[in-house]
Amino acid sequence: MQIPIRINPSSEQSLQQQVFDAVRGLILDGNLKAGAPMPSSRALSEQLQVSRNTVILAYERLIVEGYLETRPSVGTFVNSDLPEQGLFATGSEEREAAVPDRLPLAGFRGARPAVVNPNRHKLAVDFWVGRPDPHTFPTKAWRRLMLHHLSTGGSQLTEYGDPAGLYSLRLAISEFLGPARGIQTDPERIVVVSGIQQALNIAARLLIRKDTNAVVECPCYQGAAYVFDSYGADLRPVPVDEDGLDTRQLHDIDARLAYVTPSHQYPMGTTLSIVRRIELLEWANNKGAYILEDDYDSDFRHNGSPLTALAGLDCYGAVIYMGTFSKSIGAALRLGYMVLPSHLVEPARTAKALLDNGHSWLDQAVLADFLTNGHYTNHLRRIRQMYRDRRDCLIDALVEYFGPVQLSGLEGGMHIVWHLPDDLPDAAECQSLAENAGVGVYSLDGGAATDCGVPGPRDRTLLLGYSSLTPSQIRDGVVRLSRALPAVSESRIASRASR
Amino acid sequence: MQIPIRINPSSEQSLQQQVFDAVRGLILDGNLKAGAPMPSSRALSEQLQVSRNTVILAYERLIVEGYLETRPSVGTFVNSDLPEQGLFATGSEEREAAVPDRLPLAGFRGARPAVVNPNRHKLAVDFWVGRPDPHTFPTKAWRRLMLHHLSTGGSQLTEYGDPAGLYSLRLAISEFLGPARGIQTDPERIVVVSGIQQALNIAARLLIRKDTNAVVECPCYQGAAYVFDSYGADLRPVPVDEDGLDTRQLHDIDARLAYVTPSHQYPMGTTLSIVRRIELLEWANNKGAYILEDDYDSDFRHNGSPLTALAGLDCYGAVIYMGTFSKSIGAALRLGYMVLPSHLVEPARTAKALLDNGHSWLDQAVLADFLTNGHYTNHLRRIRQMYRDRRDCLIDALVEYFGPVQLSGLEGGMHIVWHLPDDLPDAAECQSLAENAGVGVYSLDGGAATDCGVPGPRDRTLLLGYSSLTPSQIRDGVVRLSRALPAVSESRIASRASR
Numbered sequence: 002m003q004i005p006i007r008i009n010p011s012s013e014q015s016l017q018q019q020v021f022d023a024v025r026g027l028i029l030d031g032n033l034k035a036g037a038p039m040p041s042s043r044a045l046s047e048q049l050q051v052s053r054n055t056v057i058l059a060y061e062r063l064i065v066e067g068y069l070e071t072r073p074s075v076g077t078f079v080n081s082d083l084p085e086q087g088l089f090a091t092g093s094e095e096r097e098a099a100v101p102d103r104l105p106l107a108g109f110r111g112a113r114p115a116v117v118n119p120n121r122h123k124l125a126v127d128f129w130v131g132r133p134d135p136h137t138f139p140t141k142a143w144r145r146l147m148l149h150h151l152s153t154g155g156s157q158l159t160e161y162g163d164p165a166g167l168y169s170l171r172l173a174i175s176e177f178l179g180p181a182r183g184i185q186t187d188p189e190r191i192v193v194v195s196g197i198q199q200a201l202n203i204a205a206r207l208l209i210r211k212d213t214n215a216v217v218e219c220p221c222y223q224g225a226a227y228v229f230d231s232y233g234a235d236l237r238p239v240p241v242d243e244d245g246l247d248t249r250q251l252h253d254i255d256a257r258l259a260y261v262t263p264s265h266q267y268p269m270g271t272t273l274s275i276v277r278r279i280e281l282l283e284w285a286n287n288k289g290a291y292i293l294e295d296d297y298d299s300d301f302r303h304n305g306s307p308l309t310a311l312a313g314l315d316c317y318g319a320v321i322y323m324g325t326f327s328k329s330i331g332a333a334l335r336l337g338y339m340v341l342p343s344h345l346v347e348p349a350r351t352a353k354a355l356l357d358n359g360h361s362w363l364d365q366a367v368l369a370d371f372l373t374n375g376h377y378t379n380h381l382r383r384i385r386q387m388y389r390d391r392r393d394c395l396i397d398a399l400v401e402y403f404g405p406v407q408l409s410g411l412e413g414g415m416h417i418v419w420h421l422p423d424d425l426p427d428a429a430e431c432q433s434l435a436e437n438a439g440v441g442v443y444s445l446d447g448g449a450a451t452d453c454g455v456p457g458p459r460d461r462t463l464l465l466g467y468s469s470l471t472p473s474q475i476r477d478g479v480v481r482l483s484r485a486l487p488a489v490s491e492s493r494i495a496s497r498a499s500r
Numbered sequence: 501m502q503i504p505i506r507i508n509p510s511s512e513q514s515l516q517q518q519v520f521d522a523v524r525g526l527i528l529d530g531n532l533k534a535g536a537p538m539p540s541s542r543a544l545s546e547q548l549q550v551s552r553n554t555v556i557l558a559y560e561r562l563i564v565e566g567y568l569e570t571r572p573s574v575g576t577f578v579n580s581d582l583p584e585q586g587l588f589a590t591g592s593e594e595r596e597a598a599v600p601d602r603l604p605l606a607g608f609r610g611a612r613p614a615v616v617n618p619n620r621h622k623l624a625v626d627f628w629v630g631r632p633d634p635h636t637f638p639t640k641a642w643r644r645l646m647l648h649h650l651s652t653g654g655s656q657l658t659e660y661g662d663p664a665g666l667y668s669l670r671l672a673i674s675e676f677l678g679p680a681r682g683i684q685t686d687p688e689r690i691v692v693v694s695g696i697q698q699a700l701n702i703a704a705r706l707l708i709r710k711d712t713n714a715v716v717e718c719p720c721y722q723g724a725a726y727v728f729d730s731y732g733a734d735l736r737p738v739p740v741d742e743d744g745l746d747t748r749q750l751h752d753i754d755a756r757l758a759y760v761t762p763s764h765q766y767p768m769g770t771t772l773s774i775v776r777r778i779e780l781l782e783w784a785n786n787k788g789a790y791i792l793e794d795d796y797d798s799d800f801r802h803n804g805s806p807l808t809a810l811a812g813l814d815c816y817g818a819v820i821y822m823g824t825f826s827k828s829i830g831a832a833l834r835l836g837y838m839v840l841p842s843h844l845v846e847p848a849r850t851a852k853a854l855l856d857n858g859h860s861w862l863d864q865a866v867l868a869d870f871l872t873n874g875h876y877t878n879h880l881r882r883i884r885q886m887y888r889d890r891r892d893c894l895i896d897a898l899v900e901y902f903g904p905v906q907l908s909g910l911e912g913g914m915h916i917v918w919h920l921p922d923d924l925p926d927a928a929e930c931q932s933l934a935e936n937a938g939v940g941v942y943s944l945d946g947g948a949a950t951d952c953g954v955p956g957p958r959d960r961t962l963l964l965g966y967s968s969l970t971p972s973q974i975r976d977g978v979v980r981l982s983r984a985l986p987a988v989s990e991s992r993i994a995s996r997a998s999r
Contacts, residue, residue: 029778029813066807067774082775084782106706111850116660116857135655144650151643156634156968159830161615195694199856206730207605211710228854231705275566276581279528283583308565314528331658333861351610355727356855357698358615362832364860469655 004033004040008049016051020059028068028079036081039069110231114198114224115449116332120436126478127441130268130416130448130466131298131328137384138331142376146367157362164354166193166338167365173372174324174338182299183313184322186340192349193360195335197295198224200323201260203352204293205232207345208258216259216290218246220445220452220459222267225260225295227451238453241266243409245273248280258291259284263311264299268450268464270410270418278311285319292320300329300381301468302413303389318342326368328415329381336360336368384468388415394472395465398479415468416448421461425486428463438485440478501539503532507548515550519558527567527578535580538568610730613697613723614948615831619935625977626940629767629915629947629965630797630827636883637830641875645866656861663853665692665837666864672871673823673837681798682812683821685839691848692859694834696794697723699822700759702851703792704731706844707757715758715789717745719949719958721766724759724794726950737952740765742908744772747779757790758783762810763798767949767963769909769917777810784818791819799828799880800967801912802888817841825867827914828880835859835867883967887914893971894964897978914967915947920960924985927962937984939977 006023008016027033039045042060046053060077063069070080118129151158165171171188178184194200201224209215211233217226219238226236237254240247245266251259259281263273273281285292294311302308312322325337341349353359371377395417399406407420425431428444435442445452448464467475505522507515526532538544541559545552559576562568569579617628650657664670670687677683693699700723708714710732716725718737725735736753739746744765750758758780762772772780784791793810801807811821824836840848852858870876894916898905906919924930927943934941944951947963966974 025808080775084775084778106847109706109847109851111705111847111854113663113850113853114857116853117662133658135658138653138657140650140657144647147646147650148643151639151646154637154832158637158639158832159632159634161826161831163616164612195856195860198854202855206610207608224854224857231851231854276579276583279583304564309524327660332660332857333653333657335856335858335860348605348608348610351612352608352730354612354615355610355697355723355730356701357694357834358613358723358831359834361694361834361860361863364863 003048004045006045006049008051016049016055017059017062020045020049020051020056021062024059024063025066025068028083033079035079035083037079039077039079041076110233112223112227112230114222114227115447116224118441120441123439124436124441125439126470126474126481128416128443128465128467128470128478129441130443130464131332132415132466132469133328133331133384134387134469135331137380137387139371139376139380142371143367146370147363150363150366150370154363154366157366162359162362162365164359165350166191166360167362167369169373170365170369171338173369177372177377178310178324178340182296182324183309184340185313190341190343190346192339192341192346192353193365194323194337194339194353195357195360196327196332196337197297197323197325198228199353199356200321200337200339201225201228201293201295202356203339203349204258204291204321204323205229205234206352206356207348208291209234213258214254214256216251216254216256217453218261218266219455220268220450221260222262222295222297223449223451225293226453229260236453238455240455241269241271243271244277245271246277246281248277248284251281251284255288256290258293260293260295261311262295262297264296264302264308265410265412265414267295267297268416268418268445268448269462270412270414270416272308272412273311275308278314282311282315282317282319286317290319294320294322296322296324298328298414299324301385301388301415303385303392304412312340315342318344321345329377329384330368334364334368336364388468391467391470391472391475392417394475395467395479398476402479402483416464416466419463419465421463427460429460431463431486434485434487435482438481440481440485442482501537501543502547503539503544505544505548507550515554516558516561519544519548519550519555520561523558523562524565524567527582532578534578534582536578538576538578540575608730609732611722611726613721613726614946615723617940619940622938623935623940624938625969625973625980627915627942627964627966627969627977628940629942629963630831631914631965631968632827632830632883633886633968634830636879636886638870638875638879641870642866645869646862649862649865649869653862653865656865661858661861661864663858664849665690665859666861666868668872669864669868670837672868676871676876677809677823677839681795681823682808683839684812689840689842689845691838691840691845691852692864693822693836693838693852694856694859695826695831695836696796696822696824697727698852698855699820699836699838700724700727700792700794701855702838702848703757703790703820703822704728704733705851705855706847707790708733712757713753713755715750715753715755716952717760717765718954719767719944719951720759721761721794721796722948722950724792725952728759735952737954739954740768740770742770743776744770745776745780747776747783750780750783754787755789757792759792759794760810761794761796763795763801763807764909764911764913766794766796767915767917767944767947768961769911769913769915771807771911772810774807777813781810781814781816781818785816789818793819793821795821795823797827797913798823800884800887800914802884802891803911811839814841817843820844828876828883829867833863833867835863887967890966890969890971890974891916893974894966894978897975901978901982915963915965918962918964920962926959928959930962930985933984933986934981937980939980939984941981 008019042056046056071077171191175186175188209232213234214237215229215234216237218241239250312320322340408417410418432444432447443464445459507518541555545555570576670690674685674687708731712733713736714728714733715736717740738749811819821839907916909917931943931946942963944958951958
């Protein structure tokens with residue numbers, strides 16, 4: 002008895018593996034039926050010209066895996082319990098291709114926020130938003146702390162930890178938040194998360210079900226709008242003006258939550274005024290709503306002191322505060338935190354545990370020391386000055402090459418907003434023209450923001466991040482930009498010619 | 501004009517901060533009404549006996565934050581746009597306490613899986629399940645790779661990356677899975693996740709909505725059952741016997757997914773037979789369902805070769821495979837991966853991006869090198885032998901101190917299952933008696949498993965993890981256990997007395 006197997010002696014795979022795969026394939030394809038007799042190991046070894054031991058080992062594995070069975074002093078057979086008909090009668094690739102939509106996804110509405118610029122490698126100068134300067138990464142301190150914790154971590158390196166996060170890190174964060182953001186909290190109210198994106202998921206899991214009303218800023222950060230939408234929320238966009246979210250338009254809206262970026266509205270860069278902060282808190286209290294405060298880049302306040310966070314003003318237990326180290330140290334760390342009203346702490350811890358059983362220990366231990374030893378304060382002082390200088394450089398260069406420019410969002414953060422003059426094309430066109438010239442500048446859509454489908458004058462708004470570029474790169478970028486954008490206005494042409 | 505403020509010169513807070521806080525407090529509490537005149541900086545500095553400059557700086561900040569406003573050549577006033585009535589008329593602590601349930605959580609059903617033993621610090625010997633030995637953590641290689649990537653990472657340390665994971669890591673995983681698990685895949689079908697818990701969330705977001713039928717094993721891993729439940733699934737528990745999930749009971753069940761642990765069922769430790777593997781795949785294909793294959797500890801196969809994963813047999817595009825490094829390197833890493841049918845890759849990437857924008861770069865880069873350079877294969881070889889020896893040691897010790905014992909789950913993994921003899925109390929009672937004697941052994945409930953509310957004979961099943969204990973600790977633990985558990989049987993008493 003022979004079976005249709007071929008062996009390739011020059012293959013990278015062992016002969017034993019080839020025999021195993023071939024026999025298994027014959028069984029799964031229905032060419033060897035349940036209960037069929039197999040050739041003896043001697044016969045198959047002669048057929049294939051391989052050692053008998055090779056066949057025996059392959060048979061043993063096929064027996065262990067249940068494809069074959071032996072009957073003492075009779076021989077080896079295909080497992081008679083296997084289903085009768087051929088199991089996988091044709092090649093697997095075609096079959097999967099034939100059922101591309103085996104099932105609709107269960108109500109999953111998903112759009113992906115654009116946190117990475119897909120064209121970044123084509124650009125000479127990229128004003129992409131919200132990027133720290135890679136050279137500011139505190140490599141030296143990080144290395145030292147990492148080596149220390151790797152040597153002394155012991156079982157903390159191998160075991161699960163508290164899903165709410167390492168206590169020492171939560172303590173360090175709580176001590177930072179008092180002076181920095183005016184938030185009095187204790188470590189018990191903090192949950193360590195892998196960035197604000199995860200914090201949004203935790204809040205969404207607690208507060209959103211299908212058709213839950215969720216107020217978002219218009220325009221809004223994509224990552225927030227998309228995640229609420231993916232959980233079935235009914236988005237209620239409320240416009241943003243120069244004082245931030247227009248709270249006067251909230252009164253008629255019943256919602257379970259409002260998502261806001263009060264320190265430096267994303268993308269428009271405005272700061273929520275104290276009057277509106279109070280109105281927002283009162284609205285939340287009246288409606289029984291929660292406020293999700295996304296404080297993504299509040300570490301950078303260029304003019305005056307930082308404003309007290311909404312969470313620092315909250316006396317209703319209505320504010321869920323979300324902070325991150327993505328902007329101040331690096332997004333690749335994936336470390337952030339939430340500060341929760343006390344009655345939401347336990348549900349949030351459970352939601353975090355269900356999501357991923359807590360964050361990586363080593364990164365948390367290193368960051369805790371980095372905060373506690375004063376490294377972070379020094380680090381912030383250094384990069385604050387650097388980013389302020391870069392902001393000034395960008396403003397100067399824009400004025401020099403484009404004349405009087407209308408800018409906003411200057412008080413803080415890592416990007417500015419340029420309200421385009423009438424003689425320039427709209428923002429999407431500017432983005433495209435600039436890209437062709439090797440410069441990245443961004444319309445709201447291109448810059449991870451969304452207008453939630455509400456049309457507005459936003460198509461004349463251009464976002465320029467400055468924090469990751471040196472002054473000479475910034476100037477170079479603006480020069481390139483001035484050449485790339487059509488100069489339709491006489492005065493601008495004159496202004497350029499005189500240079 | 502005086503206002504009711506006191507300053508404490510010996511406070512740690514600066515005088516300026518104290519003035520700021522005090523005035524702000526008076527405004528927020530309604531003691532200083534909107535539009536009310538403020539004392540001049542000179543008057544307030546005399547009242548408080550602080551320098552005039554201190555008051556001026558505090559006023560400036562209050563003006564920037566919008567609490568005060570100046571009218572040229574008239575004076576400084578409380579912002580007249582602030583709401584009329586007192587905002588926060590009583591202390592904030594009482595108020596939050598008065599609204600503990602400001603809102604019901606929106607349909608959030610959350611129970612927390614017990615991945616950390618809360619009593620671990622009280623135990624002399626802890627047979628907690630699924631723990632790698634902390635001494636096996638590859639500190640030396642990890643340190644070297646980490647230093648290398650910290651020095652050369654550049655902007656990868658500070659920027660967002662591909663939410664699906666680092667390409668080099670996905671490539672390394674795909675190359676590992678062929679020989680190790682019989683899964684032919686390419687890096688495009690892999691998504692790096694922060695452990696199987698997150699993989700379960702991604703699958704749940706794609707497949708589960710309210711009242712979606714989800715088959716789970718009975719008993720089942722808590723982390724899976726709880727997460728499906730939290731997304732609204734209707735759990736359909738199907739019993740497990742010595743061949744794994746009883747697929748004969750599937751025929752009448754219409755479900756969108758089945759969650760299984762085929763290599764080493766959690767918690768019962770059995771292996772899904774090849775016949776049932778095929779039946780399960782056929783069921784999925786007939787019903788249009790997906791199979792979630794949780795391969796949490798398949799790196800440890802003590803007897804014979806590893807079985808081919810379900811994903812390696814799947815020709816319907818029906819299997820979502822989930823693997824982890826939590827058992828082989830350490831849970832504190834929070835690193836795992838999914839292998840997806842090609843038509844689910846894009847939705848899964850989107851779900852991952854929406855969850856957390858991808859995993860930490862440094863850990864991925866280190867792990868990729870660890871896999872690629874052959875460290876991982878060597879590491880696995882070393883700990884496989886070690887864990888097998890420990891399993892043998894545990895079996896020997898149980899036989900020595902308890903006589904013939906009925907065990908299962910021996911073929912692989914990191915824990916065994918002891919089916920308690922009639923003369924011992926039930927598992928919960930044994931767990932409690934052992935704990936009092938400083939030994940951790942676990943009933944299904946205590947060991948992160950759940951019977952999903954289906955009563956069964958499971959209350960006589962005890963779980964003992966062995967991988968993190970040395971042979972002498974294992975023997976010590978069994979000796980303590982033999983003293984802690986009541987010896988009601990004559991033969992057992994005799995057996996002990998003879999020692």
